[in-house]
Amino acid sequence: MKYLLFGILGVIFWMHAITGFSQKLASAPLPISANTKLSSIVTTVKTSLLEQGKKGKLGIATNQSKLYLNVSKKKSSIVFEVPRASTLLSSGLQTSVGSKSSVSWDFDVKKEGQYKLYIATASDSAENFIVYSGYIYFPELNKWKIIASFRINGSTENITSANTFNSYPTTATLDDLFIDSWGQRDSGPWLKIKSNALQNPILTPLSDIDSTEQSQLDTYLIQKAIESKQTDAIQFKDGLYFTLMKTSSKLELVHMTDTATIFYKGYVIGTDIVFDQTSKETRTFPLSRLIRGWQIGLDNTHIGDKIKLVIPSGLGYGIRTRSPKIPPNSILVFEIETVDTKPKK
Incomplete structure (x- = not known):
């Protein structure tokens, strides 16, 4: 009954979403099973099949969002819409x-013959909200662009x-186009919805x-x-800013190849919203698996030092929808105290 309700709501949203299309609309559901909930979906659209000099819209719609190309005779754009959005968290340049x-971006759709359209989500069940982000991929450039990221309050419903x-x-x-x-x-894990490809899509890290x-x-x-004195991290090192909050008397240095206990x-x-922290117990990570900002910031500090890092988005999570509390292109602040390290064997 629950999945039937989701299906009905999805149809209602879809009927609402397509209102306003003046041209004849063709649509087809993607075969997602009723008990499958997806955090993201990606599809490839072949724009090389579009005849020039006409106008229309083509893309993908989910139960909570819509990402599509809006093509006209004079210009084209990509549009990302989340009708139930409570807040626009971030938008692309x-x-x-x-x-x-709703957010759009103008570009020349004729530059490449096909594009990937990607919708990603991240939810927070404790605070009851979900984030939806929309992206477009340029195969010839091997680059992604984020269009926008929205927050929906009162829901954690991802892609059903x-x-x-x-x-x-x-x-x-539609089978030719998508x-x-x-x-x-x-x-x-990735699930094949409709594809002849043998290999799963490789999307991360997203190249911006x-x-x-x-x-x-x-x-x-x-x-x-x-x-404006919002941060005291005024020293600069290889792209990020830092300040030492506590200086250790120990001589041992931290190296970016170490496994660190922190x-x-x-x-x-x-x-002042903390998205992650330790409490009374430390955590242990191989630094090589963490964001570049941590590797740069902790390298050659001393065991026992406490450091504050201000990390630009390019050395952090970039345009990824990494966490519901970390919007794409976020500048991150980490306060880190290194308790111990183990060198790489």
Whole structure:
């Protein structure tokens, strides 16, 4: 009964979502089983099959979101919509915010013959909210662009149903246009929805088309935070900012190839919302498996030091939807105390 209700709600959302299409709309459900809940979905759309000089929309819609190409005679764009969104968490560079639930980005759809459309989610059951993010992938550049990330309060419902759709006049069928669709569960494994590919999609780490401009923006924002006394991490090292909160008398150094036992606290700059921390017990990590900012920041510090790191998004989680409390392109602050290390064998 629960899954039937999800299906009905998905259909209702889909019928609402397609209102406003003036051209004839073709749509087809993707075969997602009723008991499967996906944290993300990706599909490949072949724009090389579109005849020039016409207009229409084509993309993917889920029970909570819609990501599509809006193609006209003079310009084209990609649009990400989350109708039930409570908050726009972040948007990509040079995007246009239509409302709190819609963001678009203008680009020349004819530059490449196909694109990947990717919708990712991250939910927080304790605080009862979910984040939806939309991306586009440029195969020839091997780069991704984030369009936007939205938060829906009062729901943790991820992807339970999805449709591909097209209103662009063409003789190509939906099966011709959408050639490679995969879904990912919370636990990580990819599920083939509709694909002839033998290999699972490889999406992470997402290579950002705007990485240079985003790095410049992050530097500007960190400098403003320093000037306004929002942070005391004013020393600079290989792309990040830091300050020593406690200096150890021990001589042993930390190396980025070590496995480190630590206390830590992490939050987004400019907020007091802690997204992760240790309490009374330490945690142990191989530094080689952690974000680049940790490796740079802890390398050549002393065991027993406590350091505050201000990490630009490019040395953190970048444009990934890594956590419901870490929006894409977040500048992160970590306070880390190294208790012990073990060298790599």
